[in-house]
Amino acid sequence: MLINFFFTLKKANVPVSIRELLDLLAALEENLAFASIDDFYLLSRTIMVKDEKYYDRFDRAFGAYFKNLENLDDIIEALIPEDWLRKEFEKNLSEEEKAKIESLGGLEKLIEEFKKRLEEQKERHEGGNKWIGTGGTSPFGNGGFNPEGIRVGGEGGQGSAVKVWEDRQFKDLDDSVQIGTRNIKVALRRLRKFAREGSEDQLDLDDTIRSTARNAGMLDIKMVPERRNAVKVLIFFDIGGSMDPYVRLCEELFSAAKTEFKHLEYFYFHNCLYDYVWKDNHRRRDEQISTQDLLNKYTSDYKVIFVGDASMAPYEINSPGGSVEYHNAEPGNVWMDRMAKSFDKLIWLNPVQEQYWDYTPSILMLRELVEGKMFPLTLGGLENGMKLLSK
Secondary structure, X not given: OHHHHHHHHHHOOOOOOHHHHHHHXXXXXXXXXXXXXXXXXXXXXXXXXXXXXXXXXXXXXXXXXXXXXXXXXXXXXXXXXXXXXXXXHHHHOOHHHHHHHHOOOOHHHHHHHHHHHHHHOOOOOEOOOOOOEEOOOOOEEEOOOOOOXXXXXXXXXXXXXXXXXXXXXXXXXXXXXXXXXXXXXXXXXOOOOEEEEEEEEEEOHHHHHHHHHHOOOOOOOOEEEEEEEOXXXXXXXXXXXXXXXXXXXXXHHHHHHHHHOOEEEEEEEEOEOOOEEEOOHHHOOOOEEEHHHHHHHOOOOOEEEEEOOOOOOOHHHHOOOXXXXXXXXXXXHHHHHHHHHHOOEEEEEEOOOHHHHXXXXXXXHHHXXXXXXXXXXXXXXXXXXXXXXXX
8 A cells, every 4th residue: 555655745846765764664654644534644744755845745635645546444454553542442442441342242343343334435524423433323434422432543523624534724835826926035045145244243152161171271252243134135027918917926026125135236127137127117217227327336146037928929038229218229139148248147037937938939039048948937936046146
């Protein structure tokens, strides 16, 4: 059963290995998940999943695998073998409970009937007085009212909890989905670097302890400059036209970036970079900023991020006068090339799903202009982009 479950996880693109499978088997041998599919879920997720971004994939694979089993034989064989049942019952039952079990014909009769019901039952059952399930008065199951029974999973007491894997509580963490502000902040933190600068006004506790120990116990206080965020970022947002469906996503990215980076400058452009950008969309005709001035003003240690769908007519990139707003003297690819040569670290974040990039010639053209450093605007894409910028 666990072998098939292992391959189901691999098919769901959860990175599991034989090592995790062996660890899970060892944990089951130690009775860490006894008689409860919910306990098994938590145990297997803890062992098999090494990164929280795969939790949702695990939940989907877990739910699909166990829901699609024709019967419960495999689950019972792996999670509640007969010797476990006997051992746990004998260890935990009070004298009063043993007396109640005797009223059903003894422990042997109870286990025998339990297995018989499992063989007969082909689907999940709730309520009633015969089948193994939840609620009801059957002596087998969870949350029911029969005092002389075997509980399978859960905490008992007529609880109403819904299984975690059915709720899919971790779908926001999957790196293949588009991101919200909280996940953007987590990914952007990969880029943050700190440097010591300024006057020495902060206690260095570790160095103070080491220095005091070396000084035969005489206190030797060590100070360091304040720790500051030293990352400098230029971010350019494509605005208008085909970017309108992505306004909310860009707002979340901008909000997160402002929180995470102390040295952040932002600018707007439309479709492709040309000879000017702007900071106020309402005054874009009156308050333009020369792109050449940006190249002269900001040093090469700035990290540059372009955000746009890169979806336009090819002539808007490679032809003079290609801009749909005015007659640009130089084509967009010239300005993008200058930008790439002026800054050591530059990436492009694209909100269009990566599977569609090959069908849009302009996306392929801009991807080539940024030397392949175009990433989808998903959690995984943002993390990969930040990883590249931080190298």
